Amino acid sequence: MSNSLPVVAVASLGGTISMTPSDAAGGVVPTLDATQLARSVPGLSEVATITTASIRQLPSASLRYDDLMEVLAWAEQQIAAGAVGVVLTQGTDTLEETAFLLDLFWKLPAPLILTGAMRAPQAAGADGPANLLSAVRTAIHPDSAGRGVLVVMNDTAHYARWVSKGDSLAVQAFVSLDGGVAARLVEGRPTFFHAAPVRAQPLARPVRAWPKVALLSAVLGDEGELAELAVRAGYEAVVIAAQGAGHVSFGFAERIGELTQKVPVVIASRAAGGSTASQTYGYVGAEIDLVRRGAVMSGWLSGLKSRLLVTALLASGVAPGAVTEALTNWSKLTRR
Known part of the structure; x- marks a missing residue:
């Protein structure tokens, strides 16, 4: 691993990308941590120097607002420590929601990228490793700066503002129907289709209990x-x-x-x-x-x-x- 490679911080929150079979549960459950996920991706160490943290191990429907604020603070600390970008792995059920909420508060030009998987690691054609590699490649690309929070799935980058989950199970689940996708990855490089959009002023951090x-x-x-x-x-x-x-x-x-x-x-x-x-x-x-x-x-x-x-x-x-x-x-x- 070359010291000249850019540093990308990767944190895991759980989700399908981290799930393995459980006889007791009768299906897959989140078990793999961020280090295990990073090690499972062929060629990742040749793209960037990866630091890892396992912040939560949850299905994404059980993530809470306070979990995301903790993740946000951690991500800011990684940028301050020298990372060029941050990648979060989580479940896809709430991915469009968590990306948008984080984008409302993300104040740095460095990219904050969310990714996950539609197929668990042991499934034929598991998409998690490819999605994580694409997310890291997007995080280190200079054109990713100033675009806020991005969702990278299936070799496509979406703005948090526009992305939605358009299919419950398909690999090509995520779409940006109205605003259009931010970029497509070809041969390992994201091609952005437009200049970085004008973003709203980030919101102040919560000063009271989260309202219903x-x-x-x-x-x-x-x-x-x-x-x-x-x-x-x-x-x-x-x-x-x-x-x-x-x-x-x-x-x-x-x-x-x-x-x-x-x-x-x-x-x-x-x-x-x-x-x-x-x-x-x-x-x-x-x-x-x-x-x-x-x-x-x-x-x-x-x-x-x-x-x-x-x-x-x-x-x-x-x-x-x-x-x-x-x-x-x-x-x-x-x-x-």
């Missing part, structure tokens, strides 16, 4: 009772993944008008892609009506990521009454 923010889908025959119950149960904001371009039923609209007097209410689209509308539909329950009732439209941001943004804003000290303005400003800054 509800995410509810509006469905046929829905009058909004669950949204009302969520507020009664102590949720501090509500995100509605609404029909079409941000529409709900007449009854749901009435409830939204009442709820906006108590908590921030954000309207996203439940569709796989596309933006909410702002000035097309005027009927009761459509975007013009909902904005008049005090709701804020999420634009291109999905319901999943709208919920994380509202959660992070409140946790970082933004007052509930200022969330609407903060959301609007954030959306403007992150358009490409």
